[in-house]
Amino acid sequence: MISHLIERMMKLPPPVTRNVVVQKGLRVPMPDGVELLADRWMPRSGGDGLPTALIRSPYGRGMFGQMFARPLAERGYQVVMQSVRGGFGSGGTFDPMRQERADGLATLDWLVSQPWSDAIVLYGLSYLGHVQWAVADQLPPQVKAMIPIVTESALTLEFLRSDGMSLETPFGWGVLVGTQEQPLAMLRKPFQDKKTARALHTLPLVEADVAAFGQRSDYIQDILAHDAGSARWEGFDHSDRVADVTVPVSSIGGWYDIFLPGQLRDFKVLQDKGRSARLTVGPWTHTNFDGTPVEEAISFGLAHANGVEPPHRAPVRLYVMGQEAWRDFPSWPPPDYSPRRFHLSASGTLTPDAPESSVDTYRYDPADPTPAVGGVRLSGTAGRVDNAALEARADVLTYSTPVLDQDVEVVGEVSAEIWFSSSLPHADVFVRLCDVDPEGRSWNVCDGLVSLTGADEPQCAAVTLWPTAYRFKRGHRIRVQVSSGAFPRYARNPGTGESRATATKLLAADQTVHYGQSAIILPVH
Structure with missing residues (x-):
């Protein structure tokens, strides 16, 4: 059976x-x-x-x-x-x-x-x-x-980057291995998952393991205290x-x-x-x-x-989303895909031409953090989802191309350069690439986050998004989201400069996106 x-x-x-x-x-x-x-x-x-x-x-x-x-x-x-x-x-x-x-x-x-x-x-x-x-x-x-x-x-080291601390995945894994040999662990897992999700809101985060399953976890304490460059991870x-x-x-x-x-x-x-x-x-x-x-x-x-x-x-076989088909390529990244800049502009549009200098603003409050919706997660909500509710939030900016008159195929490494400043020196920039279908639904393709210091002065936030293979079809639109978090996938930036492990104070910030050179860079055929 x-x-x-x-x-x-x-x-x-x-x-x-x-x-x-x-x-x-x-x-x-x-x-x-x-x-x-x-x-x-x-x-x-x-x-x-x-x-x-x-x-x-x-x-x-x-x-x-x-x-x-x-x-x-x-x-x-x-x-x-x-x-x-x-x-x-x-x-x-x-x-x-x-x-x-x-x-x-x-x-x-x-x-x-x-x-x-x-x-x-x-x-x-x-x-x-x-x-x-x-x-x-x-x-x-x-x-x-x-x-x-x-x-x-290198497994978990990507999650422990000093310029972009993932939280949900390494913390959740620490809870999993800390509880999996308890009696009836599999039957209790749905209840444990809910406790773990609540525990991620704990301040300070160093107390979240006890909140999740009642005891200290050396692994969780270490991921909160030591970033990827620490000697603690030697041998990983x-x-x-x-x-x-x-x-x-x-x-x-x-x-x-x-x-x-x-x-x-x-x-x-x-x-x-x-x-x-x-x-x-x-x-x-x-x-x-x-x-x-x-x-x-x-x-x-x-x-x-x-x-x-x-x-x-072929050496490389990729499922091209949007086209919904398997395709063979000679290498990664595939040849014949060249970087193309799509610029953010003040009218909420995404255009190949650099616009005049201008700005747009939003307010980010880590006490009401921008949520993680779909995407790269261990939870059952991972993957492609409709982003309508996320994009309706005041702390998420969106930029869209006009309706495409021909297919645009993107295969390879995706990045963004967002000129950004904040009312606080410490801030995060989260960028997400989406496909907007003819019904107006916005489906996430790939995304990434970077943490900034000295953000109270304008600087270029270089964001590395997940690689992808995606065909944006004629009649669709390409969209980019800019926000300052995706919680609990990434730990909240408290805005104070304190360690995210020990911070107990959360400061709201006014964030500014500067137009002119802010762009997403897509490998286009």
Whole structure:
């Protein structure tokens, strides 16, 4: 029954077999004497000698085994699913991401020594993909391929930028790993999610973990106190290993995924180094995608594990939203897309011609923060949504092109240069690109935020938006939003210059957008 449900949910072809068995509680020794637990999934007819998919997870082996190990074990693999250090029966203490290189290499040494295992494929999404990058430059020859999904080599560091602190995702993840082994955790999760959402309003934020689940979390305290450049995160960033990967890599991402920029950066490193790598990006969020990863594990991973070339396809396959079609490209970013400036003007229009100098203003109050609506989030509201209610707020400015008389296709890196000033020295600038359909509905495409200091003097806010592949159709309009937040996706800027972790005072500010050179830069074909 579970097999049929997964097949329908992921839109997968029927499996080779549904009759699989699980060898539970294998003990994998680490050099320091700690033992990590793993389960081995395989066809009942026998898994010895089949290619081994290695999945290392901090989320347990039960439900995650059904979701990720079963589909592979039914389709030509044996699967070793391991709980990382300090969780779900594995020994030691869970220190997120810090221990995965040493433990991952030791696990590979153990797996290579097993008489039933030969060719190995590394597989997994999010944290389960990050652990692949942690060992990727020192793989034994038995590893034949990597399939990292909605992940990147530096993982959480994008969220901890000093010039744009994400809040909802790292905080929510800290709550998840802090509560997931409590009794009835899955049944209680909807109630926990509501408590977590309320806790994000806590001032000061250093007390929000207790408000969320009743105890201090070392991880949450650290993400609030230490930005991406802190020595606290030493060992988290494996981006320097990417260039040394020699096995074929198939990277799978989503346009609304939280890790997309880093994932594309990793792919480009492989591409520039001439490595065997391919990229697939679909219209997905972090937690909502189809059976593409499983299909790639079969067509790409099994082929390499069996010593044959997978079916030929272009190095880059992108789902072009708006067109609603898959397209192949030779590289990322694709060639033949050139940066084109669309200027913001005082009449609320977006135009290729720079307007005369002028200004527009709005008031931002962190006590009533501009909300996060859809977009790049872990919550169920992620992805494309109608922005009507958001754009009706007085603290959101919008700029739109006239109705397009021909399609405009945007594929690649998106950025904005917003000339901006504030009544306070400290302010944020949030920019969102939208598609306005003929019915007037405004659908978010991509966005980004930057934090400014010295904002009481006009300066250029250079905002990096999420990359995208989008066709704005004839009869639609291109729209840009400018505001000063997207809470709780990003932490509120208190306006005082205090640490966002310890600030208790919130100051409202009058924000000014200066026209003339303010523009969004779109890669247009």
